[in-house]
Amino acid sequence: MPPQCLIPDRALSILAETQSSVPTQEIEDDHEAEVESLVSGIDLDDRMEQSASTGTHYLREASSVFKKQKLDQTVMSDNLKKASANVVVDNTLNEYRRLWDQFKSFCAELGFVDDAQVMDKYAQDIPEGLPSWIAVWIMNKADDLDIHTGKPKDPSVPRVKYATAQKMRAAISHKFGRDFGFGEQPWSQNAATGTFSGNPSLSVVVSQYMISLQRRKVRAGEEVTSARAITHETMRQLWEFNIKYSTDRRRTTSRKRKAEHPEDWAGYRVRQMLQLLYIVSMLCLLRFDEALRIMWTDITMFVNDDGIHCVRLDLPFRKTAQYGGIAPFPLYPNQEQPWLCPVRAFAKWWQLCGEMNIERTGYIFRKRVGRDGVSIKPSDRMSNDNFVQCFRNNLVDILIDPRPYGTHSFRRGGCQYLAMVKRWPIRDICTWGGWAENFDNPSTIFKYLMSWVDTPLLERKDYFNPKRATADTCHQCGRTCTCA
Known part of the structure; x- marks a missing residue:
């Protein structure tokens, strides 16, 4: 297995910088958000398209009637895998497969692996540097910085948006979480054997880089979506x-x-x-x-x-x-x-x-x-x-x-x-x-x-409007004015 040192030096420097700039609390929040995405496994856009074409409610699924019958254990196991595979809709699965193939090709191109196909067997033997490979792959597509020089890319070089970077990471999360069976297991090393296991997409290295990328995307003027607050x-x-x-x-x-x-x-x-x-x-x-x-x-x-x-x-x-x-x-x-x-x-x-x-x-x-x-x-x-x-x-x-x-x-x-x-x-x-x-x-x-995705409490034209609607009555003092 080629060593981790094949990662470009400038890319390693960028990853190292994220380690000192991202607080632990934000890493935990990022980890939690990625787990939530992996657990739900539902592409609502596809459900909306399906409901529009069939006239059915896009979040309602009728359960099939279970009939008592004797099943061979092998048949039962195969049926369970088929049923589990339908948790994510076909369009999303196809996209995840396409991105996984891109990731394998990228790793082979940079010399991380000699044969891209060997990565389909990583459920048994996962290399230590895999989280860094994931981060560098996303960096190559989404970052303004070149992975080889560490300098800003030429304006003619296309960059994907942060939402696409999230989808790239989700493809890896799905591959290791569902296909390889690691689920929500965090990336960790076995102290006895020295081997690594778990979902590398949930590693600290990947979380730190994604948070850093999000910050720089926001500073560059890109709107990055987060969960809307419940009012x-x-x-x-x-x-x-x-x-x-x-x-x-x-x-x-x-x-x-x-x-x-x-x-x-x-x-x-x-x-x-x-x-x-x-x-x-x-x-x-x-x-x-x-x-x-x-x-x-x-x-x-x-x-x-x-x-x-x-x-x-x-x-x-x-x-x-x-x-x-x-x-x-x-x-x-x-x-x-x-x-x-x-x-x-x-x-x-x-x-x-x-x-x-x-x-x-x-x-x-x-x-x-x-x-x-x-x-x-x-x-x-x-x-x-x-x-x-x-x-x-x-x-x-x-x-x-x-x-x-x-x-x-x-x-x-x-x-x-x-x-x-x-x-x-x-x-x-x-x-x-x-x-x-x-x-x-x-x-x-x-x-x-504060987040741009939250529902605004007041329209901009009414900030200084003396006749704007009053607030709810305070049950302590009885005031309805908008001032504190």
Whole structure:
């Protein structure tokens, strides 16, 4: 296997520079976003095209009826692979294959490998320098800097946009995550054997370079898309739809009804569980995987000294605090905005769990069973991909295009809600969210507060308009003016 030193010196220098300029927090966020993309495995553009041609709802898929029959283990395994292959639509798969072939050709051209075809067997023996190869490949196509000279490319040399660079990385993520079976396993070295395994697209080297590329693309004037924040108004619409949904307790749905009523993808009880998940994620500024791992033992319901019923969330760990020491999240009722009331949402889910004879132990957010049930096993938590699909379906329910949104939308939306609606100081938001305690990375909080993809709260023509619409009435002081 050719050594890593075949990477051009200037390209190695550029990669080295990213290591000192990218904070750890941003690497973790980038890793999380790439995992989310890999887990969802859904190309909504293709679904939109399919729905336009067939007249069907682009996020609803009718499940086939399972019939009891005896199957040979080999046949069952082959059928499972075929079914799993359909997670990503054909157009996207073809694009991923094309990009993978381009990557193999690039590696052979630069001398990283003698034969490009040997890379199709990297599930067994992965070279140490593979993450750097990926970064240099993307650099060659998307960066303004030449990989050989380190100087700006001539204006005549085409560069792809950051969105295309993301797709190039997604092709590698898919190849190692799904085809080679590494899934979300991070890139790591076995201390005993010295071999490397995992998904190289999720390595620190690739994350650092992608963040650096994104920054330089933005400075150059390119608009780089990030997940749109969920607003408190969107939360209100979701709550109103879910709380008024039929309480019909039927467990199964016929194929005919599924075709005629695509909005019936989940029942009342599952929707109340999701609503609680939305509220907790937004108010506590949690990553979606942190929220999904909350257990009943992490929750304490109590009455404070003023006689107010409250809920306290004590997380045992977070991505930025793996060994505990996390400040609790005391949550109070919100009578004025019931769509953001955590106490009411917890009480509702507590009641529904009792009706379903589900013990209040183990994970709070359980694996779905049927149309409107959840697993009785305490260890069966809702999976990441199922949550993503439910969230997107729920947005479609209220006629909102789900494509700009991701699971990071709650963390961003909660930050903006606390800053612009609750008018919390930035220091309080940082302290509450549990990040940047030393305030040595102001870009972390800024990227949550500001993004061109977010829905504007005010039209530009109305900034100094003395007769512009007033704000919602403050229930503390009664003011409706827009000044703080």
